[in-house]
Amino acid sequence: MDRRQFLGWTGIGMLASSFPLVLAACNNDEEETATTEPAANTEAEPEIDRSVREDGFQAVGTIQDLESEGRILDKMADVLVIQSPQSQEIAAFNPLCTHQGCTVAWNAEATRFDCPCHGSQFDASGEVVSGPATKPLASYEVKTEDDWVLVKVS
Ligand code: FES
DSSP, rough: OOHHHHHHHHHHHHHHHHHHHHHHHHHHHHHHHHHHHHHHHHHHHHOOOOOEEEEEEEEEEEEHHHHHHHEEEETTEEEEEEEEEETTEEEOOOBTTTTOOOOOOTTTTTTTTOOOTTTOOOETTTTTTEEOSOOOEEEEEEETTTTEEEEOOO
Protein backbone atom coordinates (compact mmCIF):
# COMPACT_ATOMS: atom_id res chain seq x y z
CA MET A 1 0.00 0.00 0.00
CA ASP A 2 1.45 3.33 -0.98
CA ARG A 3 1.06 6.61 0.91
CA ARG A 4 -1.86 7.85 -1.26
CA GLN A 5 -3.86 4.61 -0.69
CA PHE A 6 -3.16 4.73 3.04
CA LEU A 7 -4.42 8.33 3.35
CA GLY A 8 -7.49 7.49 1.24
CA TRP A 9 -8.50 4.57 3.45
CA THR A 10 -7.82 6.58 6.61
CA GLY A 11 -10.01 9.42 5.34
CA ILE A 12 -12.89 7.05 4.53
CA GLY A 13 -12.55 5.46 7.98
CA MET A 14 -12.69 8.81 9.75
CA LEU A 15 -15.69 9.90 7.70
CA ALA A 16 -17.53 6.63 8.40
CA SER A 17 -16.82 6.78 12.14
CA SER A 18 -18.15 10.33 12.46
CA PHE A 19 -21.40 9.59 10.56
CA PRO A 20 -23.29 8.27 13.64
CA LEU A 21 -22.30 11.40 15.58
CA VAL A 22 -23.72 13.61 12.85
CA LEU A 23 -26.98 11.61 12.89
CA ALA A 24 -27.20 11.82 16.68
CA ALA A 25 -26.70 15.57 16.58
CA CYS A 26 -29.53 15.91 14.05
CA ASN A 27 -31.88 13.77 16.16
CA ASN A 28 -31.18 15.80 19.31
CA ASP A 29 -32.25 18.97 17.51
CA GLU A 30 -35.61 17.38 16.55
CA GLU A 31 -36.25 16.11 20.08
CA GLU A 32 -35.55 19.50 21.62
CA THR A 33 -37.99 21.12 19.23
CA ALA A 34 -40.66 18.51 19.96
CA THR A 35 -40.31 18.75 23.73
CA THR A 36 -40.28 22.52 24.01
CA GLU A 37 -43.57 23.15 22.21
CA PRO A 38 -45.94 21.18 24.52
CA ALA A 39 -44.35 22.86 27.57
CA ALA A 40 -45.42 26.22 26.23
CA ASN A 41 -49.01 24.95 25.81
CA THR A 42 -49.28 23.45 29.31
CA GLU A 43 -48.48 26.77 30.93
CA ALA A 44 -51.80 28.16 29.73
CA GLU A 45 -53.86 25.26 31.15
CA PRO A 46 -55.22 25.51 34.68
CA GLU A 47 -53.46 23.38 37.28
CA ILE A 48 -55.51 20.38 38.38
CA ASP A 49 -55.47 19.51 42.07
CA ARG A 50 -55.73 15.71 41.78
CA SER A 51 -55.85 15.07 45.50
CA VAL A 52 -58.82 13.07 46.78
CA ARG A 53 -61.16 15.26 48.84
CA GLU A 54 -62.83 14.27 52.10
CA ASP A 55 -66.02 13.30 50.19
CA GLY A 56 -63.97 10.90 48.00
CA PHE A 57 -64.19 12.96 44.80
CA GLN A 58 -61.16 14.14 42.83
CA ALA A 59 -60.86 16.54 39.91
CA VAL A 60 -60.02 14.98 36.54
CA GLY A 61 -60.45 18.02 34.29
CA THR A 62 -62.48 21.11 33.56
CA ILE A 63 -66.01 21.38 32.23
CA GLN A 64 -64.52 23.32 29.31
CA ASP A 65 -62.23 20.33 28.48
CA LEU A 66 -65.22 17.99 28.54
CA GLU A 67 -67.39 20.22 26.36
CA SER A 68 -64.67 20.88 23.79
CA GLU A 69 -63.33 17.29 23.55
CA GLY A 70 -66.50 15.35 24.41
CA ARG A 71 -64.45 13.31 26.86
CA ILE A 72 -61.72 13.48 29.51
CA LEU A 73 -59.21 10.63 29.78
CA ASP A 74 -57.21 10.66 33.02
CA LYS A 75 -54.71 7.80 32.72
CA MET A 76 -53.23 8.47 36.17
CA ALA A 77 -56.59 7.83 37.83
CA ASP A 78 -57.81 5.31 35.21
CA VAL A 79 -60.89 7.42 34.53
CA LEU A 80 -62.68 8.18 31.27
CA VAL A 81 -65.45 10.79 31.53
CA ILE A 82 -67.82 11.20 28.60
CA GLN A 83 -70.62 13.56 27.76
CA SER A 84 -73.42 12.13 25.66
CA PRO A 85 -73.80 14.24 22.52
CA GLN A 86 -77.58 13.64 22.60
CA SER A 87 -78.55 14.04 26.25
CA GLN A 88 -75.47 15.99 27.45
CA GLU A 89 -75.39 13.62 30.45
CA ILE A 90 -72.00 12.99 32.02
CA ALA A 91 -70.76 9.50 32.93
CA ALA A 92 -67.44 8.17 34.22
CA PHE A 93 -65.86 4.75 33.68
CA ASN A 94 -62.67 2.82 34.17
CA PRO A 95 -61.35 2.85 30.56
CA LEU A 96 -59.59 -0.52 30.89
CA CYS A 97 -61.34 -3.11 28.74
CA THR A 98 -62.69 -6.00 30.80
CA HIS A 99 -61.31 -8.50 28.28
CA GLN A 100 -57.54 -8.01 28.65
CA GLY A 101 -57.09 -4.45 29.89
CA CYS A 102 -56.51 -2.30 26.80
CA THR A 103 -57.69 1.30 27.06
CA VAL A 104 -61.01 1.77 25.26
CA ALA A 105 -61.74 4.84 23.14
CA TRP A 106 -64.96 6.86 23.25
CA ASN A 107 -66.61 6.90 19.83
CA ALA A 108 -68.98 9.88 20.13
CA GLU A 109 -70.54 9.43 16.67
CA ALA A 110 -71.54 5.84 17.40
CA THR A 111 -72.16 6.62 21.09
CA ARG A 112 -70.10 3.69 22.28
CA PHE A 113 -66.68 2.65 23.57
CA ASP A 114 -64.43 0.75 21.15
CA CYS A 115 -61.54 -1.42 22.27
CA PRO A 116 -58.63 -1.21 19.80
CA CYS A 117 -57.12 -4.57 20.77
CA HIS A 118 -59.72 -7.24 19.98
CA GLY A 119 -62.78 -5.23 18.95
CA SER A 120 -65.01 -5.31 22.03
CA GLN A 121 -67.66 -2.60 22.10
CA PHE A 122 -69.53 -1.11 25.07
CA ASP A 123 -72.58 1.17 25.01
CA ALA A 124 -72.71 4.60 26.69
CA SER A 125 -73.66 2.98 30.00
CA GLY A 126 -70.64 0.64 29.83
CA GLU A 127 -72.60 -2.53 28.97
CA VAL A 128 -71.07 -4.97 26.48
CA VAL A 129 -72.44 -4.59 22.95
CA SER A 130 -70.05 -7.09 21.36
CA GLY A 131 -67.21 -9.26 22.67
CA PRO A 132 -64.89 -10.89 23.30
CA ALA A 133 -65.37 -8.92 26.57
CA THR A 134 -68.22 -10.31 28.70
CA LYS A 135 -68.25 -7.88 31.64
CA PRO A 136 -69.29 -4.19 31.56
CA LEU A 137 -66.88 -1.33 32.12
CA ALA A 138 -66.64 -0.31 35.79
CA SER A 139 -68.48 2.96 36.37
CA TYR A 140 -67.82 5.76 38.85
CA GLU A 141 -69.87 8.55 40.44
CA VAL A 142 -69.29 11.84 38.64
CA LYS A 143 -70.42 15.43 39.18
CA THR A 144 -69.50 18.96 38.26
CA GLU A 145 -68.63 21.67 40.75
CA ASP A 146 -67.59 25.20 39.82
CA ASP A 147 -65.46 24.69 36.67
CA TRP A 148 -64.38 21.15 37.55
CA VAL A 149 -65.41 17.60 36.66
CA LEU A 150 -65.12 15.47 39.80
CA VAL A 151 -65.06 11.67 39.98
CA LYS A 152 -65.35 9.36 42.98
CA VAL A 153 -63.05 6.48 42.03
CA SER A 154 -63.29 4.31 45.17
FE1 FES B 1 -60.40 -5.24 24.75
FE2 FES B 1 -59.44 -7.61 24.17
S1 FES B 1 -58.60 -6.13 25.48
S2 FES B 1 -61.23 -6.68 23.42
